[in-house]
Amino acid sequence: ALVAAALAGTALGAAPATADVSLTPTQAVRGGAVKLTFRVPEDRAPAYTTRVEVWLPEATPVAETYPMSVPDWAPRTTVRTLARPVGGLPGGTEVVAGITWVRADGAPRTGAPAELSLSLGPLPDTDRLVFTVRQTYSDGVVTSWDEAAPPDGASTPTRPAPVLTLLPAAADPAVGVDPAAGSRSRGPGPVPGRRTRIATVGAVAGLVAVATVGVWLLLRRRRDGRAGRAWRLRQ
Numbered sequence: 292a293l294v295a296a297a298l299a300g301t302a303l304g305a306a307p308a309t310a311d312v313s314l315t316p317t318q319a320v321r322g323g324a325v326k327l328t329f330r331v332p333e334d335r336a337p338a339y340t341t342r343v344e345v346w347l348p349e350a351t352p353v354a355e356t357y358p359m360s361v362p363d364w365a366p367r368t369t370v371r372t373l374a375r376p377v378g379g380l381p382g383g384t385e386v387v388a389g390i391t392w393v394r395a396d397g398a399p400r401t402g403a404p405a406e407l408s409l410s411l412g413p414l415p416d417t418d419r420l421v422f423t424v425r426q427t428y429s430d431g432v433v434t435s436w437d438e439a440a441p442p443d444g445a446s447t448p449t450r451p452a453p454v455l456t457l458l459p460a461a462a463d464p465a466v467g468v469d470p471a472a473g474s475r476s477r478g479p480g481p482v483p484g485r486r487t488r489i490a491t492v493g494a495v496a497g498l499v500a501v502a503t504v505g506v507w508l509l510l511r512r513r514r515d516g517r518a519g520r521a522w523r524l525r526q
Contacts, residue, residue, distance in 0.1 A: 310404075312331050318455070318457075319455060320459075323414055324414065325411065329453060335430075339428065341428065342427035343392045343427075344425040346388065346425075347422065348420055356368075356410070357411070359410060363398035365395055369391065379412070423435065
């Protein structure tokens with residue numbers, strides 16, 4: 292999962308950033324589909340963001356990628372040609388390399404982060420997808436969010452790349468995967484063996500009840516027998 296760092300910076304000697312580009316959700320299931328939202332901060336007032344580019348990793352292409360409609364932003368798709376088709380892409384070798392969102396002329400500048408979404412899938416059989424985000428400001432400054440965290444976690448990158456962790460299909464957790472995007476998203480299922488345990492407990496309870504009634508009847512019969520013998524002796 293991507294953790295927002297407090298020491299992110301901007302390009303070309305600009306003032307330090309107050310937040311990183313974040314990704315929601317941060318986990319998905321291999322072979323499924325997911326709707327991702329990139330949250331891009333506004334951190335260089337009075338300059339504002341005019342363009343956001345999201346580039347997919349080249350080593351792990353995704354068969355289908357579609358930008359979602361976002362108010363005040365117009366998406367453009369860049370494609371690339373593969374040497375051979377990727378799984379889930381019937382009869383073709385073109386995949387999306389990246390998506391560029393351009394702020395519409397006259398769009399209000401509220402200072403709030405831009406939230407830009409795309410849907411993609413089926414997700415490749417790999418541990419994670421690392422995206423590159425390039426943010427262009429109205430004064431021409433470009434910030435690239437493309438730094439990978441070191442494996443040992445000894446340091447925090449200045450401008451970390453957004454990362455989507457991919458889990459095995461068997462795990463199938465509820466990780467915020469968008470059901471509309473065609474992936475499995477459900478809450479926790481029944482505990483394995485639960486019905487068997489319930490049936491066993493019910494059977495044991497039934498046996499205990501039958502035994503209890505039997506013992507009660509036996510004791511009552513003996514008590515009634517002793518009472519009858521005592522009555523005959525008095526007579």
